[in-house]
Amino acid sequence: MSMLPQLLFTGVSIGSIYALVALGFVLLIRSANIVNFAQGEFSMMGAYFMVILFAGLGLPYALALVLAVVLMTVFGVAFAWITYWPLRDRGQVPVIISTIGASILLANLILATYGPSPQVLPGLFDGTGFLVGNVFMDSQYLSIIVITVVLVALQYLVFEKTMVGKKLQATSQDREMAALLGIPVVAMIFGTFAYSAALGGLAGILVAPILYVSVGIGAMIGVKAFAANIIGGFGSIPGAICGGFIIGIVETLGAAYISVPYKDAFAFVMLIVVLLVRPQGLFGERIAEKA
Amino acid sequence: MHTASSRKNILIAGGVAALAVLGAAVVAPSDGYYLNIMMQAATYTIAVAGLVIVLGYCGQIALCQAAFLGIGAYCVALGTVDYGLPFFVALAIGVVVSGVTGIFLGFATLRLGGHYLAMVTIGFQMIVTMVLTNWIGFTHGPDGIPGIPRPSLGLVDLKGGSVYLGLCLVVLVAVTVYAALLKQSRLGRAMQAVRDNEIAASTCGINIFRTKTVAFGICAALGGLGGGLFAGAFSYISPDQFTFNEAIVLLTMALLGGVESAIGAVIGTILLVLLPEWLRFLRQAYLAVYGGAVIAIMIFMPRGVWGLVVGRFVKSRPLSDDATAPLPLLARTGEVSDTIVLDVTGLAKHFGGLKAVDGVDLAVRKGSVHALIGPNGSGKTTMLNVITGLYVATAGRVRLGGRDITELPPHDRNRLGMCRTYQNIRVFRGLTVLENVVIGAERAGNDVSGTDATVERAIAALDFVGLRQVAHLPVGDLPYGHQRYVEIARALAGSPEILLLDEPAAGLNLTEKGEMAALLKRLKGHGTTIVIIDHDMRLIEKVADHITVLNFGRRIADGDPRSVFKHPEVVAAYLGEARHEAA
């Protein structure tokens, strides 16, 4: 049992990554009603931008990080322009299929360029970490948690306190009405894509030193972020964050106490159980009646 | 007549195709590269046909077809190699195991929206790959299973390459014929109705959940069938042949060929089995091309290659002018009787704090035309939605012919004879006018239900509304007003006990409104009970025997037209509170 605190620390840290990606995911659902199946590939792209800028071009770490995130916003807009915009009036299924196509395209472009062998990226800090009681606080795990908390808090402030945040919320709640008020709805949606891509990219850069940078990273993170969304309640922001933490903790504990090879399966088992038992998720609003 | 002949055509085409492929298999090289390609194409197409049924017919996303392919393949491989079962027994087990798994998976997720299904199927796909790789004691793990034998059938030895290919091709032809027949069957039409409009499908008597689950089960079983044959074809399988990437390849095949038809599955699979050979120079990037192709197909070619061909070259023919018997419900005569056929008591529907309907009584006499009127937002359509079962009542009871139906789902109410139309037209856009109306005729309680006479009944209903000439056209090609008539014909083809019309004249111009009034008059007096909502008072006063007026979710007047229109509260509800000097 003495392992438990250490495992919880690891679980919360990994869960933070899922939460960050899930956050980007849920924002797209809320602003444009898009279920983006390439959300995980945003993380992969972020990590590979970092590989190019830092390992390839030899830029200083901080500069490379900032540039990579900026590139991700551009990438997010391009992504929206190609996979979403032409299909915006055709219902949900074509957009879902198109984002799945995009995820395959991106993963395999990277595979063709870099091959299957993982790339290595360093963490934010050189130091390895320190002990608190009998829990070893790895510096990278700790910084992931801190950055996630800061980003979530920041996003809350932006959404609740600024005019832009309120316009984004308005757009997500009633697009036509937002346009009637003079809110540039299209810019809002593309902006959400850019932000969501940046968030995913940052998550990818943060997790890279732990998981290594490989092609599979995107799909793995993406499906778990989606599972986090459903477990937390589809379309709910606090739900996405909590769902991320829950999956991170459960799979870390599961890997330690039950089975390592099936580590990635725990999220899906939880997902299917939640769908059967409580389909609206932990924080879900009741599924509205419509006719 | 109509369906029977096209069914025969499909069977003849299938027979010819089976002979042709057998011949082709005999002259095909008995070994080597092209044989392998053809085996792969044939076995994959069977699985892709499953996707055509679930995605193309039923409109549900399944991203785990490679998992079902894998389940079928592993059942055959483990069954024959480890447990010494005969090939065809192992194959049957594979089909059953995949099918049952598919039904279970569908059960867990199909009540929810498309994205849940997409993600759960991805998750399931990944779990299957993980189990195949890691459960080494059972599945042999990542090394895979070599030495899978091919079967013999009685005295016929199917072990030779080209003979086995012949078997695969015959199965493929059978599956294609099955898929084509399914599309024209009652189940297939139900699937397409669910795809096009779930709400209308449910009030046409289709059990949405069961239809989707069956589609998913068929898709999974076909995946298992293709996989089992695949195992025999290559005599060696390993987990990496059944990954998520392969699931995407299968999906791309279906989309490229066109998900509307099994022919699309054949075209898409052949193209994509050959494509990697042509794209060999791209090496690993070929999957990236697949990904790009998926996006491009969605944007530029949503109906796939076969869809393009059909759209351009295949023109449907109008129906012949052969006379059909008129609708039986018009042959009846029936005066308005005193029997109450629809009895609604204390009905309430609250949405949170909003009391859309709040304790309304409604007694509809058999054979009468009963109008439900009131200003916008007074609760009329909500009332209709509760009566037909789309909404669950907050309080009150609904009785139809003395039977309490308050708790029944929409499709069971339809079985008891309740048919309706919608204010915002809900037709099945992917189907022709005739097919839309045939779905109405297939109502479970209808006298012709389950027979070929449904087509004749549908034509009779189209004759009644005057749309026989356009019966062969896709319903979306019709002008708005005519789509309303399609909805009415769809309801009438089911010989309803009670017909509920929600604003049949909305969006019609003055001439069309006149025609609608004439049509309703022709319908009147034959014993069919009609409940009608409309805002056009001139239409209402022409047809109604009885009027109930709602305002703010409550009943403010009830009686014959003359007295209701003079009721001061009704005048106030429509024109507003009278100004003092006017009063």
Next chain:
Amino acid sequence: MKLLEVEGLTARYNAGDVLKGLDLTVDDGEIVALLGSNGAGKTTTLRAICGLVPHVSGSIRFAGTQILGMKTAAIARLDLAHVPEGRRLFPGLTVRDNILLGSSNRPGVARADLKREVDAMLDFFPDLKPLQHAYAWTLSGGQMQMVAVARGLMAKPKLLLLDEPSLGLGPLIVQQVFRIISQIRERGTTVLLVEQNANMALSVADRAYVLEAGTLLVSGKPDALWNNDQVRMAYLGGLAASA
């Protein structure tokens, strides 16, 4: 001065004409009512003016600019506000934020000024003041209508389109809504009002148009329309009109 000039407006939905060559004008400072039974094309007219109807032809000039074919948000930024049917508040935002967002057509205004404007708006709608931090979805229908109108006024519009403000409201609340509409006129805002409640609308309007099946049936001053049989007919049918 003519603020809004609509000429030969034709609108199609699903291959059916909803409006057929409609002409109407609204002068600066007027309240104009657009009447007619359900399905006559009133709401479609307002939606077409706001750029929400995809298939339209004809001409719509607003303050001298041809706005037919322009994007909805761009039209709004010409200071044309629309309070649509069903209120359409943002349910997950507070009353205050809903009103605040009404100023989205004027993006340059400083945050502090906007705060003062919202406070002033809450003074104009004293019933809303105690509710300003409540979420919009918790309000009653009448309160929602007030917020919707306040949000529309926050645009400081040259023209305010009001679609069925009395819809689903009880008689007392309807009177309150119409009191507010006359107060709006006193503030100098021009209003184009769509209303099913004909008597109420005629009591506040300077002029009115009556539509039937997408065309103009009759137009004129309220007194002339007051007991017009054609108007009664359009609403209640022949039985009531002959009564």
